[in-house]
Amino acid sequence: MHHAPVMPLEVSQCLVNNPNGLYVDCTFGDGGHTSYLLSNFKNIKIVSFDWDEDVSKKFFKEENLNDRVTFIRENFKNIKESLLKINISKVDGILADLGVSLKQLSNLERGFSFNSNVLDMRMDNRIKLTAKEIVNSYSSEDLADIFYTYGEEYKSRQIAKAIVSRRKTMVINTAVELQKIIYAVKRTGSKKNPATKVFQALRIFINDELENLKTLLFDTPKLLNAGGRIAIISFHSLEDRIVKNNFRHNSNCKTYKIITKKIITPSKKEMKNNYKSRSAKMRIAEKINV
Ligand SMILES: C[S@@+](CC[C@H](N)C(=O)[O-])C[C@H]1O[C@@H](n2cnc3c(N)ncnc32)[C@H](O)[C@@H]1O
Numbered sequence: 001m002h003h004a005p006v007m008p009l010e011v012s013q014c015l016v017n018n019p020n021g022l023y024v025d026c027t028f029g030d031g032g033h034t035s036y037l038l039s040n041f042k043n044i045k046i047v048s049f050d051w052d053e054d055v056s057k058k059f060f061k062e063e064n065l066n067d068r069v070t071f072i073r074e075n076f077k078n079i080k081e082s083l084l085k086i087n088i089s090k091v092d093g094i095l096a097d098l099g100v101s102l103k104q105l106s107n108l109e110r111g112f113s114f115n116s117n118v119l120d121m122r123m124d125n126r127i128k129l130t131a132k133e134i135v136n137s138y139s140s141e142d143l144a145d146i147f148y149t150y151g152e153e154y155k156s157r158q159i160a161k162a163i164v165s166r167r168k169t170m171v172i173n174t175a176v177e178l179q180k181i182i183y184a185v186k187r188t189g190s191k192k193n194p195a196t197k198v199f200q201a202l203r204i205f206i207n208d209e210l211e212n213l214k215t216l217l218f219d220t221p222k223l224l225n226a227g228g229r230i231a232i233i234s235f236h237s238l239e240d241r242i243v244k245n246n247f248r249h250n251s252n253c254k255t256y257k258i259i260t261k262k263i264i265t266p267s268k269k270e271m272k273n274n275y276k277s278r279s280a281k282m283r284i285a286e287k288i289n290v
Pocket residue numbers: 003004005006026027028029030031032033034049050051052055074075076077097098099100101102104123212
């Protein structure tokens with residue numbers, strides 16, 4: 001079964017301007033958006049990126065879908081060079097649905113979930129640094145900086161100190177152990193797990209997520225045909241701010257027309273059926289003929 005993609009209808013309605021066009025899905029993940037778009041637009045083709053080794057286009061059982069997808073295992077920040085290698089210099093639309101996939105999140109060997117018995121959090125196993133290495137070797141100041149900068153965690157210093165103090169007596173080996181240390185410092189009455197922001201921060205830092213996004217956004221205007229669109233689905237304010245500022249800048253330079261004057265969010269029904277979608281925000285811009 002394909003993973004339920006976030007806002008599939010909204011993505012397809014807003015992204016596909018050319019029913020015979022070539023599109024890029026920067027974040028193939030569980031294949032949800034790629035398969036939805038291919039199934040609904042019979043004449044489009046898609047180049048799909050994902051840097052996770054476990055992800056593969058063999059995911060599609062339907063042969064006709066596979067025929068219209070080219071899969072590239074690469075960081076989407078290298079989109080321009082990767083497309084050039086297969087002789088593509090222009091496309092009709094680019095989609096990025098940021099963050100981790102359901103498959104990554106639910107695999108306890110990957111370390112993204114609070115219940116993991118490892119501390120890893122690399123989306124691409126070619127990345128050298130793991131969460132275990134950071135948590136067990138970085139100074140208290142550096143840990144606090146990471147938690148504050150990438151998680152906007154207001155108790156970053158106390159949590160960092162608690163980690164450094166705990167590792168004097170034991171190596172912190174698992175996400176479960178890390179979560180317990182955070183919980184002792186930060187008990188909230190809210191439904192949200194108190195470790196959410198620290199886990200987000202570690203993941204963003206390890207995978208260099210904000211820089212990858214900035215590079216993708218920088219290269220996109222050169223890659224889009226006139227009338228082509230970029231759609232970015234983000235899940236937290238750090239990402240959304242980068243997208244908003246990039247679109248605004250390109251709009252001021254008369255490179256983009258901003259399509260989403262008002263940000264697009266999932267319907268109430270979708271949020272109820274797909275819990276992960278609740279914080280999704282989509283922004284879309286269109287390349288102007290220059
Ligand atoms: C939220 S999931 C995408 C889910 C997908 N849209 C679907 O409907 O199944 C994000 C995916 O993007 C991948 N990803 C994140 N950052 C990436 C990057 N810089 N380069 C390539 N893939 C990336 C992750 O490995 C993950 O599989």
